[in-house]
Amino acid sequence: MAPIRRLAPQIVAVVALGATCAALHDVRPARAAAPATQRLAAIERPHDVFVRPTRGSPRLTTLRAQRPITAARTVVPVVGEALDEQGARWLRVMLPGRPNGSTGWIVATATRATRTSWRLRVDTSARRVTVLRRAKRVRTFRAVVGARATPTPHGRFFVEETIRLGPRRVGAPFALALSARSKVLQQFDGGPGQIALHGLRNVGGVLGTAASHGCVRLSARAISWLAARIGPGVPIDIVR
Structure with a gap:
């Protein structure tokens, strides 16, 4: 785990999602037994987020590579994976901000796979x-x-x-x-x-x-x- 960084003056982070984010899929809390580990993706550079795993689908937002308060690496849970027609690998990831529980698709390039227990x-x-x-x-x-x-x-x-x-x-x-x-x-x-x-x-x-x-x-x-x-x-x- 990266060292904890000191805060600049405010707790809250400003994450502006456009109105099109309403098209994202909701992820509901699971009542079933929790999995032993959760797959994660560390974001190495900014990624465009799409509704579907293809660049031809509507673009929803941009997922930053660093968090706005501490500049820590952005790490998001991965909840799905797909290949597009060109064979490129895509990840469905959970997103910060409104609407709560949203997900979207990003290309897997410039991400680092990891897990948490x-x-x-x-x-x-x-x-x-x-x-x-x-x-x-x-x-x-x-x-x-x-x-x-x-x-x-x-x-x-x-x-x-x-x-x-x-x-x-x-x-x-x-x-x-x-x-x-x-x-x-x-x-x-x-x-x-x-x-x-x-x-x-x-x-x-x-x-x-x-x-x-x-x-x-x-x-x-x-x-x-x-x-x-x-x-x-x-x-x-x-x-x-």
């Missing part, structure tokens, strides 16, 4: 975060989840980047910025309403309650444990 699961009803490794439960943490008016979005997402926050920052000491965005807050604190797992420092909240603006708050010990182990691309299922 980690997976996170947030249960908003139980208000707990479960950590899985090779489909086996490793740890469970109590959490603060979104309030009724600003709920934590449900679906299948992934970690975009791990951010170290200074002691005076809201949510310190760490934040795991997710591909999910709030369905209620189009903007928050100068950003696009990005959902994150983060600490309680300078924001508070009682573990086991529903009181946040949509993010998942954890104790300093829990978020520090996660930040030391969970890197970009790790899948996270947020369920009821």
